[in-house]
Amino acid sequence: MPDFDIDFCQDRRDEVIRYVQDKYGIDRVAKIITKDGPLLLLARSPEGYRNLCLLLTESHLQNRKDPVSDLDSLRRHQEDLICLTGGRESRLWQLVSKGTFTAAGTWLETLRQIFGSRLYVELCHGLQPDDGAVLHRLYRLAKAAALPVVATNDVRFATPDDYRRYDLLNCIRLGITVSDPHPQRPRNAEAYLKTEAQLCRLIPYPEAFHNTALIARQCSIDLVAEYITPPTANLPEGETALHCLRRLCSESLPPRYPPPQRPVAVAQMEKELEVIGSLELEEFFLVVHEVVSEAERRGIRCAGRGSAANSIISYLLGITAVDPIRHHLLFERFLHGGRKGTPDIDVDFDADRRDEIIDWMENRFGIEQTAMTGTVVTYRLRLALRDVAKALGYPIPLINEMTEKVPSGDAPDVREYRRQVSRVLGETDLLDLLLTMVKTLGECPRHMGLHAG
Template identity: 35%
Template structure:
């Protein structure tokens, strides 16, 4: 079928792309995305569009016309090799179709892996996705091993009759300057009664310390609190602490059980705010395990809420901060050696007992592969 690739040229365009994908995910079921060209048109500013067709037919011409109407000069038509009979004629027709529609043709290799040796791994991943074995996958895998990153001279050789399209591809790459490093955390302002977030956090910390230590704040705890507040101010994390504090206070006001955990337990500020329960007077805490100027990583305060009433907390967050500013974070599963061995064993059609024996040779969190001698020992 036909695919539409959109590339963000800058930070605002990336934001629009994220909103577009969120819209499609909300409409569709798990693992799916439901969008139409009207949705794309509403988020098109700053995006470069590349229509990647399978055939140079009337349907492609119609879709190209629609894409051109939306993106104008930022609309492109991809020229790709399929390694099938008639490739040269197909590329010629696609280029003529692009010229007729006033769209710039570009060259793409539809890359799936970075070097040819990864073809076998690509086939294995395809089998895992399709739930089949390497013997039965058939044409669900790519028919050729050509979809890897190629050097410019090789691309120019393959598309010698379409060098303008090659140059257009380079032009797009030069325009797309957005980098994920440009992203940073944007916390709610949490401004209270004209005070800055840092001033508000300092006030709440003093009040919380007085509640935690009714007989007076121990000098060492006072010093720890001052040290933490200073570092929080330097790093600009006060709004985040205030947001978590607001959520915890709401939960406690509704008698919803909650408890902070993890590295946040090393924070005296979190303790006096009531987020965590580890007393810095009785325990030797190291705040730098939680927030470090040298590490320069945003803090992560994990708070557990009782399961039966967690939805109440979530709805309060939606109502307080706005649904458009909230997101449910998913856990992204990635392969570890033991799980990879089990899945690859299924792909290769190995007996279950052999796969189990092989996977037992590695620790679940290890980065080491199975040594050849272990596989040999197992027969």
């Protein structure tokens, strides 16, 4: 899957779309590494986003350590994708910088055959040697090929002050120290999110900025559908999903509610069924019921939790074990007629047998309708100290001894443990740098993980 933050894109979509050159918001979604170098692909519709995901999935399945797409994959999955030719690392930039304009023109024509009018020649200026000269050559090449240009800044961090942190994280990723040169380390601190006025002084082509707004308007899409279609439930022949749901609930209601309480329970059940039916969520509840029933059949302990416990339907289906009437729980906190989207039903399974029920779900519903939820593992104190100390060149034995002196969880400020750390590493200027850089990592993402459930 692409590496980006759905919540960020949903909460701040207007800003993300407006600043297409902001690599935090868009490039993490769209950068594709091909055998000929990187291309920047932007989805302008849900179908385009689907194709982007397919490209990334195919490349990672073929080579997880070095995922690379080829031109055939691009041809298969080009629909509704906008292609930018890439920055300094791209094939086009390299060909133009070497003066091989015939080969550059041939490469542009290859991309045009794939993307048609959705191809843009990317212009960027990172204040590195020859950037200005190559930029002007790219512009002339684009004009000769009758292709539009677009201004970008190849952004890697938000402000110039973030440069040291970005360089440090690159060293950690590459497994080198800050004293080691490497071509993937930044050459200067210019890869920050510049204003349009700053970029205009570097890229003197107004149409390149006009096209950024044009592309942004095309890319205004909802990444996540409001309603997720559940897998098909197992239904008895001739019975609708809503009828099946009502029957299962009606059968399980009498054992849970004695006659004095039954009228209230029936009324609540009917109220909830009406809401569920109006939102067409009956199959969603039946699928969750089927999963929980299979776990119980296998003797795998499980329990629903969260706001789903506010629903008598969840209780009657055995998804949750809390009586919402007895505990005066409000159904509308979980689901109501005005709700948009599919509700969350969280179910915990016995950790020792969780894989068993996951395997059953993949076999029952198909691999295309099941997925594991990814998590973003962020830095904690010990891990941040270990990674930064290693990048600063401290020997591993000292790092191991140091990390044992600090707590394993979160800490409000690493400098509170300066005394413990200095006893191992000594009081030096390098220690000050270590503590400063550890603090800057804060809640920075370190790697992706799998959700335990």
